[in-house]
Amino acid sequence: MIGKVDEMNGKTIKLKKSKNVKDMQTFVPVIQNRKNLNEVSQYSFPKLYEYKVDVYLENKLKENDLSGRRISEIPTVTIVIDTKFPAKKENNNRLYDMAVTDDNKVWMGGESTELKLFDLHGHLHHTVHITTEGFYLCMYNKQVVYSDQRNKAVRMISDTDTVVTMFTTRDWVPFGVTSAASGDLLVCLRKDDQSKVVRYSSIGTVLQEIQYDSQCQPLYKQAVYITENVNGDIIVTDWEKKAVIAIDRLGIFRYSYSGKDKSFKALSVATNSNGHVIITDRPGNKIHMLDRDGRFLRYIIPDGGIEEPRAVCILGDGEMMVGECFTGIVKRIKYLYD
Secondary structure: HHHHHEEEEEEHHHHHHOOOOOHHOOOOHHHHHHHOOOOOOOOOOOOOOOOOOHHHHHHHHHHHOOOOOOOEEEEEEEEEEEEEOOOOOOOOOEEEEEEOOOOEEEEEEOOOOEEEEEEEOOOEEEEEEEOOOOEEEEEEOOOOEEEEOOOOOEEEEEEOOOOEEEEOOOOOOEEEEEOOOOOEEEEEEEEEEEEEEEEEEEOOOEEEEEEOOOOEOOOOOOOEEEEOOOOOEEEEEEEOOOOOEOOOOOOOEEEEOOOOOOOEEEEEEEOOOOOOEEEEEOOOOOEEEOOOOEEEEEEOOOOOOOOEEEEEEEEEOOOOEEEOOOOOEEHHHEEEEE
8 A cells, every 4th residue: 555655646746747737637546546455463562661680680690590599688797707817017918818618617818827727607726837828729629729929839738737739830920729620720820911820730730721812812911819610611800900801611701890880899709509700899898799691790798898808708508708808807798598
């Protein structure tokens, strides 16, 4: 019908321009000869709703990812532990990193050449002496492992409290270290203005080096803390980029997260059994929670707040431990409930 109307319009325009009265008198509009349509299809259009992405993701998290558990609106602090690490003269830093053992104790490292083992109630069980400050820790084969930046080595504490050198990193300085599901160790390394992630075997064989993206551009500027997610992603905090950078197990870039305001600086990172990424934001005095694809879910700010958070580790039963860098205080936080 639209085609017929267009045809009629074309003819009337030509007649008007020609000023031919005889043709005008004999012209019968084609629209008069139209046939009525027996059926006209009725279309219903979809309803469009405005919905905040963060709210949607949070609801999906609650519905699908937490198996009936929910994130507490105001997470509660159940235990407070004073690690009693001394303050560094230059910047007052005290507490740097933590690592959870299989029997639910936590190794803590700070501004001294000691590692301290606390239980989840805050009781000090053991202290060992190491070769440097306890900046970067992880558990590997049930033993605590740390990066020795002074001597460019990765070392382990044996059952007899002896410091054992696992391997050296040559002219690269080791930073964050974590154990991978494959049984390897992932280490952040830096030399001059370069940063990379290297996968080592237990005896120090280099199995994988990750430094550049698909465009041959550096992935990292200042790689510091590192963890592996349940889906195999390798997640690093980059202090110079002020971002969390995730790559897959093959070293291919997955995503980058730079916070929701300009003051954001990701210090440390951990993941839970659901694949959520937990980031300590020291300038913002809060903890960020992302899904496994790097999408922001919500902030975790406990009752009473958190000051200068740096170290973080995940416990079972919906809890985490977060360490305040300047005070040396560790807070056990319940952030999930049934």
